[in-house]
Structures are given as structure tokens and as C-alpha cells.
Amino acid sequence: MSLLFVLLRSMPGSFITSMISSGMTNEQIQQIRETWGLNEPLWRQYIDFMINYQTGNFGRSPTYNAPVADLMIRRMPRTLVLFGATFLIGFIIGPLVGMYLGWWRGSKKDKSIFSTSLLLYSMPSFWISWLFIWVFNYELGWLPSAYMFTQFPEFQWTAFTVMRDVLYHIALPIMSLTFIGWVGSMLIMRPTMNQVTDEGYVFLAHAKGLSERTVMIKHAARNALIPVATGAVVGLAFLIDGSIIIENVFNWPGMGQIIVTSVLNRDFPVAQATFFLLAVLVVIMRLVTDVVYTYLDPRIKFGEGE
Known part of the structure; x- marks a missing residue:
């Protein structure tokens, strides 16, 4: 958060630039700066910033x-x-x-699918998004390319039509994200699956007469799956980074869109709040990952002494 404060304050200009007109006096300009706390020294702004965020006061x-x-x-x-939805x-x-490629290691299926996935x-x-918009919206006219709802609907809004309309508008962004997004977890799963196929417990399972699928x-x-669970947190961080691009390409009214708007407008309160909440989301996902470990690996236990 300290780094975020420094980076935002290091940008040239301020959000009050759009509030100042040529006919304003210096007293009026100083009044605007005082209203938004910009007359205070940086160290004081930093202290207020940390106190407000500890108490959940994000400002206006x-x-x-x-x-x-x-x-x-x-x-x-x-x-x-x-x-x-894209993450899941x-x-x-x-x-x-990745499980099947690791199990079929060295086969033609493994090599062909792996090479194709690296290309993807x-x-x-953003290029994939534009390509999908061109194909599914401009050429075929199947899916909308912007907004979360139909802007000027010719139907009555009900619970069913709202859900259907959101799914209709969210389809193209999800397709664009998942077209590439699945490859990252596959690249983690495939070599790990390669390694475990040579473990003793796998040979023992075969010796027991269990089916290959089992x-x-x-x-x-x-x-x-244990390394994949760790990679999920990193994947979430990259997915959030992608939200800034994808939400602006599809004009999706989410956090990514206001991050761009707030940074361009030097809107310190919104920019600080969005980055703060996204950081909290990553921390929560890290906690969820630690809990998932206990299911994937029975040797890991919470709350037990050594």
C-alpha cells in the first residue's frame, strides 16, 4: 500500500485539474485543494491514507x-x-x-496438443478478444461485444430475462479469457503428472489390478494437483491483470474499467481502493489454497502439534 501511495502521487497532474477553470481565483483553487486534502504535506497525506484504509474509509x-x-x-x-467463472x-x-498429457507423455497426442497450447x-x-469480436459479433452476429445488459431492450425485465441477458453478454468475454487462460494450469499439471507416474504408489496401484482410469x-x-493449487494463486493475479484489458475491450462495467479511468483521471481514492481490494482478494485466495492443500495431501494437517 505504501508503494501504491508513492506511485500514484508521483504521477504528473492531479484530479482537481478537471475542476479548475480559467476564471477561478487562487483562493478558489486553494479551497478546492483544501477540500480534497491536497494542501497537506505528503507525510500527513500518507498517515491519513493508512488510517483511512485500516478503518475501511475509502473517501469520495x-x-x-x-x-x-x-x-x-x-x-x-x-x-x-x-x-x-473464467477462473473456475x-x-x-x-x-x-495436463493430466492426460502427462499420462500420455511422449505420445503424438501429447506433442501435438502441447505444441498447440504453447502457440495459444x-x-x-486483447488480440484474441478483438478476433472473437470480429468473428462472433461483426461477421456472425451471434454474441454482443459490449456492456453487461442490453442497452435498449424490447422486452420486459424479469428475473429470467436478466439472467439470460447477462449470460448472453458475458459469453464472449469468458470465451476470450478461457481460450488462453487454461494453458497456464496445464503447463503446471503436465510435468508434475509426468513425475508422479514413476512413483511407487502408482506401480502398487497397477499391481493391485486397478483400472488405468482409477x-x-x-x-x-x-x-x-498440489503444485497446481499453488499456481492458482499466481494465475488469479494474472487474471486480475487481464481484467484491466478485457473489461475495457468489452466495456464490461467492473473493477478493471474503473482502474483505468481512475488512474487516467488521477482519482486517488478510487485507484487506491481498487488496488487494495484486489490485493485482499489475492490474500483470500492464498488462504483458500492452504485449505485445499489439506484435501489434496492428507499429510498436511491444520491445528496439530508436531
């Missing part, structure tokens, strides 16, 4: 003219819906593909 946005907390309450669920889909498809992984997410999923894949 000069850009949106609304309390920052209200903006976060409205925007955060939209980002969680979009990127939560990516970390279901990726480990499954090298593509920029050995692969129940014995080999479960142990190979």
Missing part, C-alpha cells in the same frame, strides 16, 4: 461524484462474476488436459 470519488465504497459494492460483484473454467480444463499461450489476450485420476492426478 471526484470523478464519479459518489462514495468510493458504493462504487466498489456495485463494481466488485461484476468482476467476480466474469473472472470467477480455466482451472478445470487446464488440469484435466503466446497470443495476447490409477490415473485417484492416485496420480490427486498428488499432481
Whole structure:
């Protein structure tokens, strides 16, 4: 948070620039600066910043003219819906593909799918998004390319139509994100699966006469998932970074969109609050990962003495 404070204050200009007109006097300009706390020395602004964020007081946005907390309450669920769905889909498809590739190591299937996935992984997410917009919106007209809802609907809003309309608008962003997003977890799962296939417990499971599918999923894949769970936290961080690009490409009204707007407008309260909440989200995911460890590896226990 300290680094965030320094970086934002190091940017040229200030959000009050848009509030100042050519006819204002110096007294009026100083009054605006005092209202927003910019007349205080930096050390005092930093202390107020840390105290406010410890107490959850995010202040008021000069850009949106609304309390920052209200903006976060409205925007955060939209980002969680979009990127939560993408995160779950990516970390279901990726480990499954990595499991089979690791099990078929060295085969033609392994080499061909692995090479194709590396090609996909090298593509920029914004380019894939534009490509999908061109194909599915401009050429085929199947899916909308912007907004969360239909702007001027010709139907009555009900619970069912709202859900259907959101799914209709969210389909293209999810497709664009998952088209590349699943590869990261696959790249972690595949070599780990390669390693566990040579472990003694895998040979023992084969010796017991268990089916290949049972050995692969129940014995080999479960142990190979432990590094994937760790990579999920890193993957979430990269996914959040992608939200800044994808939400602006599709004009999705979430956290990524207001991050760009707040930084460009030097809106310190909103920028600080969004980065703070995203950091908290990563910490929560780290805690969830530690809990998942106990399920994947029975040797790990919480609350027990050594």
C-alpha cells in the first residue's frame, strides 16, 4: 500500500485539474485543494491514507461524484462474476488436459496438443478478444461485444430475462479469457503428472489390478494437483491483470474499467481502493489454497502439534 501511495502521487497532474477553470481565483483553487486534502504535506497525506484504509474509509470519488465504497459494492460483484467463472473454467480444463498429457507423455497426442497450447499461450489476450469480436459479433452476429445488459431492450425485465441477458453478454468475454487462460494450469499439471507416474504408489496401484482410469485420476492426478493449487494463486493475479484489458475491450462495467479511468483521471481514492481490494482478494485466495492443500495431501494437517 505504501508503494501504491508513492506511485500514484508521483504521477504528473492531479484530479482537481478537471475542476479548475480559467476564471477561478487562487483562493478558489486553494479551497478546492483544501477540500480534497491536497494542501497537506505528503507525510500527513500518507498517515491519513493508512488510517483511512485500516478503518475501511475509502473517501469520495471526484470523478464519479459518489462514495468510493458504493462504487466498489456495485463494481466488485461484476468482476467476480466474469473472472470467477473464467477462473473456475480455466482451472478445470487446464488440469484435466495436463493430466492426460502427462499420462500420455511422449505420445503424438501429447506433442501435438502441447505444441498447440504453447502457440495459444503466446497470443495476447486483447488480440484474441478483438478476433472473437470480429468473428462472433461483426461477421456472425451471434454474441454482443459490449456492456453487461442490453442497452435498449424490447422486452420486459424479469428475473429470467436478466439472467439470460447477462449470460448472453458475458459469453464472449469468458470465451476470450478461457481460450488462453487454461494453458497456464496445464503447463503446471503436465510435468508434475509426468513425475508422479514413476512413483511407487502408482506401480502398487497397477499391481493391485486397478483400472488405468482409477490409477490415473485417484492416485496420480490427486498428488499432481498440489503444485497446481499453488499456481492458482499466481494465475488469479494474472487474471486480475487481464481484467484491466478485457473489461475495457468489452466495456464490461467492473473493477478493471474503473482502474483505468481512475488512474487516467488521477482519482486517488478510487485507484487506491481498487488496488487494495484486489490485493485482499489475492490474500483470500492464498488462504483458500492452504485449505485445499489439506484435501489434496492428507499429510498436511491444520491445528496439530508436531
